[in-house]
Amino acid sequence: MRPPRHLLLAAPAALGGALLNALDVPMRALQRLVGVPRIGWMFVGPNLVILGLFTFLPIVINFYFAFTGGVELYPSQRPFTGGDNLATLFTCGNYLDPSSCEKDIFWRAVYNTAKFALIQVGLMVLFALVTALVLNRKIMGRGFWRGVFFYPVLLSPVVVALIWKWILQREGVLNALLASGGFAPVGWLTEASTAFFWCVFVSIWAHMGFYTLILLAGLQAIPADLYEAAEMDSASPWRRFTRITLPLLLPNLVVVLVLAAIRAVQIFDEIFVLTGGGPGSATTFIVQFIYQTGFAEAIHQYGLAAAASLVLAGSLLVLTLIQLRISRKATDGPSRRDDG
């Protein structure tokens, strides 16, 4: 074995070497048994086991939880209740008024999530597009500026929330700036409407950079000579934007919109730390409802939480299907022909 070049690589290399030699004999035996092509199963096996245990099996069990009641975790100890959990969730006097519902927090969470997804995705993709357009121009140090917008994406949601909580506190720097300008301090996170706004703002702050990168890649894929041809075609800058940039960027925009929507519907981490869902349930979203119902309250209502996650899964399925449909329509162009 060649001696490793770097001291840092020495440990993993040794570990790797040990693993290699330890498993070589049994692997050779297995190989002789099943033949080379089928040894592929051996390699993909561990991944499949993990996926099976923690993704596919749970999907099936989830349905079981949703249709059973009681407070036990173990499935065989749970009485079958049929659609009771879903019924509890969906019982509402007036569907547009959460307070008339049996599980009013659930509906508040649903409306909050829908409102949040629409506003946050719309604004964030808009800002991402503008930023990508700016970054696409001939500017100095583009790599640096790209990094500037991308940095918050790397921070953990807890850190993001704490950074902004520190700024938005009653005695935080934002209120200090207001006070110096002669305005009264505001309880940003303790008033329902402003708390919601800041949830939108903070999540845009934390995630915009990712989508900016995707849109920037899309913009840079548009050949420069198309713009030159359009210039020769007397196209005004506005027409160049609407007739060339936007149509050719559309596939990326759609991908970004759907990805952002899927993420927005599942928002939890930074909101939970920033507002805890409050004030009241003003910033409670659906994943937090699932978490609270299933794990945080005194009595763990696994069935109800599972039922709620079915509702969430349903909406995600719809979004994913929309994306598949749109991307299939885009790639299903008519085929090439080859006559001279």
Next chain:
Amino acid sequence: MASLAAFATATRGRGRRDWTDWMSYAYLLLGLVLMFGPVLWLVLSSFKSAAALNEFPPQLLPYGQASVRLAGHDEPLPLYRVKLADGSTREMAEVRRIGIQATMVDPKEPTEELKVNIRDRERVREFRFATENYTGVFGKFAFARFLWNSVFITVVATIITLLFNAMAAFALSKYRFSGHKWVFLLIISTLMIPPTIILVPNFLVISELGLLNSLWGVIWPAVATPTGVFLLRQYMLTIPNELLDAARMDNASEWRIFWRIVLPLSAPALAVLAIFSVMWRWNDFLWPLIVLSKTENFTLQLALNAFQGELTTQWHYLLAMTVITLLPVTLVFAFLQKHITTGIAASGVK
């Protein structure tokens, strides 16, 4: 509107700078302030003493009270600017304070004591980093433990992720066993199944495996990332099959081929996945929140969350902990930014 669009479509300068260029730079500067500003404010604040943090409005830079060492006193004495009866001001050190009366001495004439009302003086401040916030964090709380938990989970999960994903990617790129297309589709389809919709049953599985409240309960569900398999498979497809055939002729087992040929050749893709995995595991929150119930098993993220409820009055420690928590990712960003952004551009645009 035309200029706005000119700003939107311009990709080459013609040598002239027009207002759209200035607008762009202004936008970029605004972005710089908005993106880095809050983090900078966090870092600056974390170096302020508890007392300074309680001030409203807050000062920009960390200031502490200046102090002076005088003969005859064991501890350094805090300095104040005192307004004297004759209207002049002098810097004096406080020897002791009883109620609203302070006994102060001029450092130049330490024997002469003066009784001063505390209303007639103000602190002398100097620029000072309250590093005791950071040292205190390790002492007062089981911070080292939380750090260890996070590091353990991140490193172990990343190693296992790299191994399992590389093996799966190897199988799906180099072997044509019956059903391999279905397996690939299956793995990719899990991208559509985020953890948030299977929290309860996952909890059951972890519980049955006896991994509740264990770091391994956080590690195992996270290692089969479909993104990782996709990324590595794309890369491994570019490794010529002739290399494997030559190795087979050389009597190498498939396992050996994987370890000695494919894995080393996939190093760039493995590096990208490693960076992603470190980021994902370091920043994990919801699942560890559910699995880990005992405080001593908390990761840094959970600890931060738990303490922000208890410690609303101890921001100086919380801020220091937050800064420490974001340090690794920031370092990775500073040195490996190009890899991350190109990796995302390559894999994110599917």
Next chain:
Amino acid sequence: MASLTLRNIVRRYGATTVIHGLDLDVRDGEFVVFVGPSGCGKSTLLRMISGLESVSEGDISIDETRVNDVSAAQRGLAMVFQSYALYPHMTVFQNLAFGLENIRTPRAQIEEKVGAAAKMLKLDALLARRPTELSGGQRQRVAIGRAIVRNPTIFLFDEPLSNLDAELRVQMRTEITGLHDRLKTTMIYVTHDQVEAMTMADKIVVLRAGRIEQVGAPLQLYNHPANRFVAGFIGSPQMNFLTAQIAGVAGDGVHVRFGADDARAATAALPVDPADAAAGTLVTLGIRPEHITLGEADAASLPVKAKIERLEQLGAACFLYCSLDSGEALTVHVPGQLRHRAGDSVAVNVPVVHAHLFHTQNGEAAFARRSTPGAD
């Protein structure tokens, strides 16, 4: 249809000068080809004419009007790009119509003009297709059609055939020259291929390193190259350049011989004006492979002994790659087939009536040719 005038055109990128003070006149209706090796500045020059790049110094005038400060869209020109630059998300019809839509042409007129252009280029069956569904040649025609529809005063072509295979290239060459015959519009065409230049141009502009080496009709450049570069660039295979020495001056012209200071070497007289030719000066003698003959020497040729290193027999012609005693290489293009083999020695003749003399230092043509029958 318009004339184009370039006066003292300079283009700088920072401290580097790419185009050094060019002057050029293009007459109304001419087909002018800019030709030269990569990096000679021909594309840059074209882009400056189009308005896509600015001029550092000098004047560009179209029809006597200075257009330096006129935007590309307003100059009334049309450009066919090397990569065609077709809008991939628009149909052929929309690609052709885009330019007219931008200047708010009424719908009926758009359909008429696009229809006419499509018919001229045989694109009418393809109007509903997207560029990805077209072959290379069809895309080329759409790019040309887009230019035609705008009814420009000057057509600009930026290496339009370089992306096509050889057979298609020949076909498209004919189509473009046919287009020129039909429309009679001024056309400026950039290429690195001297065959395209020779076959298509009314006037060729040879460029090197940002300077014009020579301007003239194709045969003019072939028969009377102004310097060694143009002589070597035009014509394939490339002209042979041999070292020769002026033996003396007499009434019938300048006598030259191969080999220096060899009094016994054969000399022949080139029918040129002796000017200040001095005996003993070394000169570069250029002779095209197709003019060299094999066999018996005669008074009008310089004989040379050559050793065949390699033979290429194409059936209708034969290429001999030889080396001379002096060590120089010689390429010979002989019609028909030969029985020689590699390694054979042959006697070749350099007919002086087709020889060109160049100064060895600067490569400039030496000595103006006296008018001789048949050699123009």
